[in-house]
Amino acid sequence: MSDTDQQVTHWPARPVPADVAAPLGASDTARLTDFARACKAAARAVVLYPGGHPAIAATLGRIAHITSAAAQSGSLTITVLPDGLLLDDRPPARADAAITELATLLHSHLIGQLTVHAGGDVEAWRAFLVLLGRSAEAVRADGGISRVWTTMAGRHVELREIDYAEVLRERSGGDRAIWNRVIANCLQGSAFELDEPGIRELLGIAGDSDQLVELMTTIEASAGAAGGVGTKTAALMRMLRGIVDVVSKNDPERLEPVLRNMASAVGHCSPEMLLALLGPQGDEEGPRLMQAVISRMTDTTIARFVARHVIAESTPTNRLAQAFQTLVRDGDQQQRLLALARDDVAASPLGSTEGFESVWNHVAEELLTSYSDEPFVSDAYGNELSGARMQAVEVEHVSDDPPERIGAWLRTIATTALRALDLALVLDLLRIEQEEDRWGALMKPVVGLLEDLLLVGDFDATLAVIEVLVKEAGGNGSTARRQHAITAIDLLIAGTMMRHVTTHLATIDEAQFERVKAMCVSLGEVLVRPLAEALSVEARPRTRERLTSILIAFGSVGRRTIERLKSSQNPAVRRTAIYLMREFGGSDALPDLTELLDDSEQQVQREAVRAILNVGTDAAYRILEQALGSGTARSREAIMQSIGLVRDERAAPLFAYILGHIDHRGALAPVYLRAIESLGALRDPAGIAPLRDALYRGEWWAPRRTAALRGAVALALARIDTPESVAVLEEAVTRGSRGIRTAARTQLTAGRARRLAGRGGNA
Numbered sequence: 001m002s003d004t005d006q007q008v009t010h011w012p013a014r015p016v017p018a019d020v021a022a023p024l025g026a027s028d029t030a031r032l033t034d035f036a037r038a039c040k041a042a043a044r045a046v047v048l049y050p051g052g053h054p055a056i057a058a059t060l061g062r063i064a065h066i067t068s069a070a071a072q073s074g075s076l077t078i079t080v081l082p083d084g085l086l087l088d089d090r091p092p093a094r095a096d097a098a099i100t101e102l103a104t105l106l107h108s109h110l111i112g113q114l115t116v117h118a119g120g121d122v123e124a125w126r127a128f129l130v131l132l133g134r135s136a137e138a139v140r141a142d143g144g145i146s147r148v149w150t151t152m153a154g155r156h157v158e159l160r161e162i163d164y165a166e167v168l169r170e171r172s173g174g175d176r177a178i179w180n181r182v183i184a185n186c187l188q189g190s191a192f193e194l195d196e197p198g199i200r201e202l203l204g205i206a207g208d209s210d211q212l213v214e215l216m217t218t219i220e221a222s223a224g225a226a227g228g229v230g231t232k233t234a235a236l237m238r239m240l241r242g243i244v245d246v247v248s249k250n251d252p253e254r255l256e257p258v259l260r261n262m263a264s265a266v267g268h269c270s271p272e273m274l275l276a277l278l279g280p281q282g283d284e285e286g287p288r289l290m291q292a293v294i295s296r297m298t299d300t301t302i303a304r305f306v307a308r309h310v311i312a313e314s315t316p317t318n319r320l321a322q323a324f325q326t327l328v329r330d331g332d333q334q335q336r337l338l339a340l341a342r343d344d345v346a347a348s349p350l351g352s353t354e355g356f357e358s359v360w361n362h363v364a365e366e367l368l369t370s371y372s373d374e375p376f377v378s379d380a381y382g383n384e385l386s387g388a389r390m391q392a393v394e395v396e397h398v399s400d401d402p403p404e405r406i407g408a409w410l411r412t413i414a415t416t417a418l419r420a421l422d423l424a425l426v427l428d429l430l431r432i433e434q435e436e437d438r439w440g441a442l443m444k445p446v447v448g449l450l451e452d453l454l455l456v457g458d459f460d461a462t463l464a465v466i467e468v469l470v471k472e473a474g475g476n477g478s479t480a481r482r483q484h485a486i487t488a489i490d491l492l493i494a495g496t497m498m499r500h501v502t503t504h505l506a507t508i509d510e511a512q513f514e515r516v517k518a519m520c521v522s523l524g525e526v527l528v529r530p531l532a533e534a535l536s537v538e539a540r541p542r543t544r545e546r547l548t549s550i551l552i553a554f555g556s557v558g559r560r561t562i563e564r565l566k567s568s569q570n571p572a573v574r575r576t577a578i579y580l581m582r583e584f585g586g587s588d589a590l591p592d593l594t595e596l597l598d599d600s601e602q603q604v605q606r607e608a609v610r611a612i613l614n615v616g617t618d619a620a621y622r623i624l625e626q627a628l629g630s631g632t633a634r635s636r637e638a639i640m641q642s643i644g645l646v647r648d649e650r651a652a653p654l655f656a657y658i659l660g661h662i663d664h665r666g667a668l669a670p671v672y673l674r675a676i677e678s679l680g681a682l683r684d685p686a687g688i689a690p691l692r693d694a695l696y697r698g699e700w701w702a703p704r705r706t707a708a709l710r711g712a713v714a715l716a717l718a719r720i721d722t723p724e725s726v727a728v729l730e731e732a733v734t735r736g737s738r739g740i741r742t743a744a745r746t747q748l749t750a751g752r753a754r755r756l757a758g759r760g761g762n763a
Contacts, residue, residue: 023093032087035076035116037098038063039129043105046126047133047349060122060129067125067156069118076116080106108136109145113160120156123455128157135312137268140217203251206243209261213268215239233276236269240289263296267305271323274305278326294327302327303337307344310363422449423461430468440484447491454500457508459515463522470522493527498534505543513546520550528554652684659690664697664709673712680716685724691717692728695740703739710743718747726751 024032042059049056065071079086085103092099106114109132120128131139131148139145146161205211216236240262247258266274277290302324309320328334342360345351353359411417426442426449433439446465453462472485501516508516520527528551535547658675662668676694679687695713698706714732717725732744 022090024087024090026093028087028090029092029094031076032078032085032092033096033099034066035063035078036085036096036102038066040098040102040105042125043102043129043132044349046129048353056126057122060125063125064120064122067116067118067120072116072118075118076114078114078116080111080114082107105132109139110136110161111145111159115158115160117156117158124156127152135308137217137270137308138312203247203254206247206258206261207254209264212261212265216265216268232273236273236277237289240293244289259292260296262293263298264301266293267297267301268308271309271319274323275319275326297327299337299340303340304344306337306341307348310341310345310360311348311350419453419458419461423453423464427464427468430465436478436480436484439481443484443488443491447488447495450492451496451500454497454504457500457504457512459504459508459512459519463515463519466519466522470524489523489526493523493530498530502534502538502543502547505546506540517550517553521553525554652679652682652686655679655682656687656690659694664694665702665705669705673709676709676712676716680719683720685720685722688717688720688722688725688728691720691725695728695732695743696736698739707739707743710739711746714743714747718751721751 023029038059042056042063045053045056045059067076077088079089080103083100083103084091085099128149131145131152139148142148144161146159149157149159205215216239243258243262244255247255266277269277278294305327306320306324324334328337345360346356350356350359426446429442430439430446433442446469450462450465453459453465466489469485469488472481473489475482501520505513505516520531531547531551535544535551538544538547655675655678658671659679662672662675664672676691679691691713695710695717698709700706714729717729726748729744729748732740733748736744
């Protein structure tokens with residue numbers, strides 16, 4: 001299976017062999033330790049800080065760097081133990097707290113092995129670490145980490161998840177068949193028919209609150225795979241009754257400690273499950289047993305039950321409130337237990353976040369102590385809801401709906417349908433909300449939605465939302481509303497927008513590209529600089545072409561911003577500014593290009609010369625002439641090298657201009673000779689006329705300089721090698737002065753020799 005294939009498997013838990021392999025070497029130990037530290041720091045950051053916080057960018061950037069293809073030669077295969085990690089089945093040479101902490105975190109999600117492939121980017125690592133940051137109970141309720149990771153299509157990390165029943169068997173030291181029989185009895189409703197070893201095993205479970213929690217979680221997860229709340233409730237009640245029956249018959253003196261352990265284990269249930277267990281079970285034994293268990297729940301157990309679900313944020317607050325009020329009726333006791341729960345939440349990562357006190361006051365004091373359905377739900381409807389919750393019909397077991405109806409239902413919850421509903425809701429809220437503060441509070445989720453839409457390439461939906469923001473930002477509404485819209489646009493542009501846009505530019509069709517262009521132009525001048533900076537680092541030809549097209553679409557607004565970029569400290573940005581000024585065209589850019597002829601970066605100078613040549617007017621050539629005349633020798637050499645590298649028809653008029661306007665004597669004599677040589681190298685017939693004029697220049701009092709000049713011109717005419725250039729040389733032989741005749745005759749003779757040699761080679 002390739003690196004890009006999805007691989008998330010389950011494996012049974014296995015004990016670490018007694019003869020553990022030799023420790024890792026120093027480099028591999030450092031490699032594992034660096035990974036553990038980076039992973040643990042990033043996992044903590046994504047939980048503590050909002051998505052745009054610099055701490056997240058730094059920590060995620062670090063782990064993406066150390067697992068990049070450049071830094072990681074191959075895949076990392078990491079075995080997860082309860083309190084340590086093995087790399088290629090070998091332990092690190094020295095202990096490190098980060099390794100232990102990461103192992104504990106991974107083990108809590110029942111990850112037995114982790115394979116990290118090179119190349120995971122920041123967003124991919126963020127998705128994985130956010131998943132790790134969720135509570136193990138919440139992830140398990142969604143089907144386990146392997147299933148959730150599969151639905152997220154993660155590719156840079158492969159997971160091998162420990163089989164849960166196997167974990168229980170290994171931790172208890174019992175026979176797997178006994179565990180399977182206990183679970184099967186609970187799920188199927190049959191009696192607990194256990195032999196002597198089975199009874200001892202079950203008594204051992206009942207006496208250990210941790211094992212009892214794990215067994216309840218296993219039964220709940222197994223029941224959840226086959227049914228809803230009703231199935232889970234019945235299975236857990238059968239387990240509790242079965243344990244009480246076995247203990248009462250075989251060791252009645254242990255009944256009280258067992259009930260206390262049950263009370264502790266019930267504190268790990270979800271609020272929905274707890275409410276269902278406290279509801280009618282079809283006979284009186286169930287409520288009596290649950291009342292006996294609930295009466296033994298300590299204040300600490302109840303407080304931790306509340307804190308656990310507040311931290312996980314995986315439970316609707318109303319259900320948590322109902323469960324809490326069912327467990328604790330007295331108002332004073334509720335306040336006291338909430339104080340205990342607050343201490344637990346404050347000690348968690350949530351307690352370190354900004355605004356923790358306001359969050360706690362809102363969730364705990366307002367909702368947990370005063371929640372009521374009465375303002376929203378009538379008594380009759382409330383009774384129906386309670387009955388539906390307690391006696392749910394297992395729809396999947398009835399199976400009386402035709403496939404087409406089921407298919408239609410499933411399509412209503414497909415990703416595209418949910419995204420369309422999400423978009424419609426946001427657009428409606430933006431349109432109908434009139435309160436300025438509430439409208440401003442929508443900006444954060446709106447920016448998040450836009451980033452998600454850009455990530456998946458849904459440009460139609462993105463354009464619909466951006467049009468609303470642009471309209472508000474430039475409209476005649478209130479100042480506060482306009483400022484909220486402007487801030488949202490700034491946040492969008494400063495975020496991941498450009499990265500997502502450039503990712504899609506290389507692959508989208510023309511119709512989609514036109515929508516992207518319209519979206520970018522609608523955002524206005526504020527987007528020009530980010531687009532230019534993106535262009536300065538972009539290497540893909542198609543993406544560069546489309547970024548250029550977008551920038552040109554801004555017109556005069558884009559030109560103004562681009563001209564300001566020529567003073568950027570980044571040479572790449574200055575080169576891009578010149579490139580765009582050249583694409584905009586026209587003589588208006590000449591003053592700005594003139595300044596860049598003296599740039600310290602040779603590549604910037606070269607781009608400036610190319611841009612001036614692209615203008616191609618006498619004014620443009622005059623600027624180059626002035627730069628050559630007033631610049632230093634180093635500057636002239638750099639400009640001439642840049643001109644010499646331009647091997648197309650745009651350079652010939654410039655060289656002709658030099659021959660007609662620059663003196664062949666003095667400091668610019670080398671420039672004059674370089675122009676002659678370049679015209680010959682270009683072999684452009686347009687250079688014949690200026691070369692003919694140059695051939696007849698010279699002074700009798702400077703015979704050496706004159707001979708060199710005429711020799712260079714004659715050679716350039718010979719290199720052009722057209723009937724017209726040969727005619728100029730022949731005319732010089734008959735009409736020119738002695739020096740001119742000598743230079744022309746030499747090149748004509750050499751040309752005839754070359755032609756004769758060519759005919760001889762063909763013979």
